[in-house]
Each structure stands twice: as C-alpha cells, then as structure tokens.
Amino acid sequence: MTTTIEVPRIQRFAANTAGRDFAAGDIHGHFSRLQAALEAAGFDPVVDRLFSVGDLIDRGPECRDALDWLAKPWFHPVRGNHDDFVVHFDTCDVFSWICNGGSWFTGLSPPEQQAFALQFAELPIAIEIETPGGLVGIIHADCPVSSWDQLRAELQSPESDKQLRAVLLRCMWSRTRIQAGDTRGVHGLRALVVGHTPLRQPAVLGNVYHVDTAGWLDGYFTLLDLTTLQCIPPIDPEPGFDQA
Template sequence: MFEISAVARVKHFAANTAGRDFAVGDIHGHFTRLQAALDAARFTPSVDRLFSVGDLIDRGPECRAALDWLDKPWFHAVCGNHDDYVVHFDTCAVDSWIFNGGLWFTHLSLPEQKTFAATFAELPIAIEVETAQGLIGIVHADCPFPSWAQLRNELQSPKSSQRLMQVQNRCLWSRSRLEQRETQGVAGLRALVVGHSPIPVPVRLGNVIHIDTAGWRPAEGYFTLLNLETLEPAP
C-alpha cells in the first residue's frame, strides 16, 4: 500500500458573484510589475480574484514576496515546475534549478527554505473555477488527458505514487500541445488556462488558452490578465 500526501491536488472555486476573476501567466519574482498590471485593470481586491498558472519564483528580483502574495485572500495559484523545485529543494536537480534562476533560494537560511517548501507543498496541481458560462480549468503547463474529469480523477485518486508523479510532471512540464499546435482541446471545460511557455501574445488552441506573455521579461514581455468570464485579456 503506497502513501500519498493528503494535500488537495485539485482546488475548486465557486463562481464570483461580486466581482471579476482573472488568470495571469508566469510571475517569476516580478510582483511589482504584476501589481502595476492589476492597477491598470482596476483590480479591486475586495471583490476580484486573481488565479496564477504558477511559477511564482526564480529569475526575478522579488521571489521572497511570493509568500506574502500567497497570504492574500484573493490570490490563488497552482504549482508550476519552478515552484516544484522549492517543494523538493533537498532532492531536486539543483544545478538545473540554479541555471534556471534558483540561485536566490541558496541565499535563504535553512528555516526560511523549509518555510517556502512547506507553503509551496500546499499548492494544488489544478484549479477549477465556476463561471456563468461554464467551468474554467487552470494548470501550469497542460492537461495530459482528453477530459478534465480524467485529470481530476488521476490527481485525486491515483493508482500509485509513480502514476501520480507521471501525471503531475506532465501538468507541470509539457509543451507538446503548443509545439504541435494541437487543437483537440479538453472536454468538460469551457476553457483550460495554462502558462509555462513564453509567447509574444496569448494563443488559443481549441479551448486551451496559453497566457505566459513573459511579464517577467521587463524589456520585451508583459502580463496578460485573462478575464475568466469573457476569456478576453484585460485592456
């Protein structure tokens, strides 16, 4: 009998009847730039909600701010592949992580590292948000199955720890849909929102919307705030 953490790997949110819901692409330690984008969209924390496709840290100068943002009641994130490095900081491929922006983590004390790891371990792999037009799914990179129901079942009731790791890795790392321009989509959702692959403008393939427009690259990118009701970027 294998043991699997009791952490909720799929988190469900009821419809927001008071304000707006937005999704944002990879943040990578650029929270000041993200706040500027929210201000431009007239984001109202008392009623609006922001859903992140993950990769809160690495590469940018404000990685420590991720914990403060996760404390905000209106900010909700799935786990990205960079966030997963933090969860497994003592067993992951450290050289690869540092090469891809993880040097900041080595400057933290061990208690600080453990705090980050414990907090990031609570991040779900998938989020689903109800809207008046239908259910919206959010994962970092992709849904590896033709239906959302299958992904939900695989994450919530995995057959083995090895199978769970395979599914999670696809959710966190896969770029095949974007690279192969797959348009089949994911059944059971109005739309699936993902990040992970930096692109100049949002791309929609079937009902899968890629929104990592590289707001973490100040010289060339910007943050896309996707309105989950209209499925259009905020002005």
Template sequence: MSRFRRVAANSAGRDLAVGDIHGHFQRLQQCLDAVGFDPQVDRLFSVGDLVDRGPHSEAALQWLAMPWFHAVQGNHEALAVSHFHGGRLDLEMYRAAGGGWFIDLPRTQQAVFVEQFLQLPIALEVQTAAGPIGLLHADSPFDDWAALRDSLLFDDDPGVREVCQWSRKRLKEGNTEAVRGVRALLVGHTPVLQAKQLGNVWHLDTGGWASGHFSLMDLATLALVSPAVLDPAPCRRPE
C-alpha cells in the same frame, strides 16, 4: 493538501487569470492597478511559477497569504520542493533557471516557502456562470478534465504531475484538440509573444517577467483585459 481544488463562482467582482510571474510582483501589481483590480471583490488566479528569475521571489509568501490570490503549483515551485527534500536535481541548472535566491536561503527559511508551495494544487477549477474554467501550469495529459481530476485525487501518478507542470508538447505540435469538461483551460510555462489559443486551451505566459507583458484574462468572458487599452505601459515597461 488536495492536488485538485475547486473554487466557487465570484458573485461580487471579476475573476482574472495571469501567466507566469517569476518574481516580478511589482510589475504585476502595476498591471493590476492599470485595469482597476479591486482586491475587495476581484480575484486573481495564477497558472504557477511565482518565483525564480525576477527580483522579488520572496514576495510570493505575501501574495499567497492574500485571500483574493489563488495559484497552482508550477515547475519552479516543484523544483524548490524537490531541492529542499533532497530530490535529484541539477543545482547548476536550477541556479541558471533563477533558483539561486532559494538555494542560498537558510534551511529554516526554505522550509517556510516549501510549506506554502506544498499547499498549492496541481489543478484548479473555477466556476463561472458560463461553465468551469481549468488552470494548470503546463498542459493536461488527458483530453478530459474529469479524468485529470480523478487521477490527481486518487492516483497521484508522478507522470501525470510531470505533464501538468513541464510539458510543452501541445504548443510544439500545435494541437487544437479540446479538453472536454471545461469551458477553457488556462496554462503558462512556455512563453509566447501574445496569448495563444489552441482548441479551448489558452497559453497565457506572455513574458511579463522578461521583456514581454503580463496578459490578464477575464474568466467570465475569456477576454484579455491587459495590456490595458488606454495605457499599456505599466504592463509592458520593464522595471
């Protein structure tokens, strides 16, 4: 499967993006309901980390099967793949990071998840009327989207993938340098109290899987539509 995927514009409804989910799909569904998400015409784009930490990681398969749900591969999906294929992995660390549900699955069931996780691209590019929006899990190793696209399509450099899925450098340094070639780049991985913009890079993991809230962004306007203005509780209240 291609590590870079381009998605055509949505001419029928809204395209929304969300930060890390980490097995809290019921809470996310409450949030989508609160903003009137319509699966007949709307689409939801995830910056990865669908699983681990939360109570419903196994629901990732049902969500990935939905035609309106699109995700990139986060570092937690990559951990599952690495564990399944015998990669060097600190199992204690993986379990502490919420991977116990996967470690304890029978290998035949692990294989089903890994097959789906391997289908996920490292980077997504979504077309909008105002220009393309990029999605990665953590950060771009290049300041030019075309360079990242070409690297993922033709080089498959493990170092590039590592930055895309693991880097926290941009946030730590407060780097406001734009990534050229996209209107905005949406990422997660590092929890922030509120959605944070650095240059044209938006950090959307606002801890909806923990004690924070899910931040839903409208790709057409780059406006946050969640927490809902009238009733933010479904997006904020822990289960």
C-alpha cells in the same frame, strides 16, 4: 508510512458573485510588474480574484515576496515546475534549478527555506473555477489527457505512484500542445488556462488559453477575464510577426 502532509491536488472554487475573476501567466519574481498590470485593469482586491498558472519564483528580483502574495486572500496559484523545486528543495536537481534561476533560494536561511517549502507544498496542481459560462480550469503547463474528468480522477485517485508522477510531470512541464499547435482542446471545460511557454501574445488552441506573455522577461502581463474570456490587453488580431 509517510510524513508528507497530504493536500488536495485539485481545488474547486465557487463562482465569484461579487466581483471579477482573472488569470495571469508565469510571474518569476516580478510581482511589481504584476501589481501594475492589476492596477491598470482596475483590479479590486475586495471582490476580485486572481488565479495564477504558477511559477511564482526564480529568474526575477522579487522571489522573496512570494510568501506575502500567498497570504493575500484573493491570490490563488497552481504549482509550476519552478514552485515544485521549492517544495522538493532538499531532494531536487539543485544544479538544474540554479541554472534556471534558483540561486536566490540558496541565499535564504534554513528556517526561511523550510517556510517556503511548507507554503509551496500547499499549492495544488490544478484549480477549477465555476463561472457563468461553465467550468474553467487552471494548470501550469498542460492537461495531459483529453478530458478534465479524467484528469481529476488521475489526480484524486491515481492507479499507482508511477502513474501519478507521470501525470504531475506533464501538468507542470509539458509543451506538447503548444508546440504541436493541437486545437483539440480539453473536454468537460469551458476553458483551460495554462502558462509555462512564453509567447509574444496569448494563443488560443481549441479551448486552451496560453497566457504567458513573458511579463517576467521582455513582454507584458496578460490578465484573462474568466467570465468573458477576453484578455487585458486584448489580443492583437494582426500582430505583424510570427509567434513561433
């Protein structure tokens, strides 16, 4: 018997008939920069929605603001590998976490740590959003299978705990697709949006949109409009340097 609260690993959102839907890359404690990108795009919190590939915390100066952002009714992130450290803060590899920007968490009081873990445990692994052009998926790092229906089945009714763990790890950690330049895409989706691997500008491989343009580091935040699949700022067709 487990005391873990079961939350859906995949969440579906109906089409936004009132405003626009956007997706953004990894945040890593840089909510002010993200806010500036939203304002530059004319984001309207009354009708627009922001979906996020996760990694809300670690590395940046505003990690504590993550709970305020999770309370915003228009902000919908999936769970990144860093967010998963928070969920499992009492059992994870703390040394690895601290080496990767997690020291801020050790500065929280035990009740604050619990509050973070409870909130972050509610983050789904995957989100799917209905848009006029078809279904758009959001995952932190990658879709480990070739079809969205198969991923949904793996997340909702896994064959075994071991199989589920393998799928979750690849959803949150994999760089296989971007490193291989794999353009085969994911069947059953109009588009999949992922982050996790910082790039000089967004990369589109098949129907998979890699949108972490290192706004948390030395780059900028990209906002992908989920209806038009256009980026703000737009992708430069001649970037003048190699992204690799």
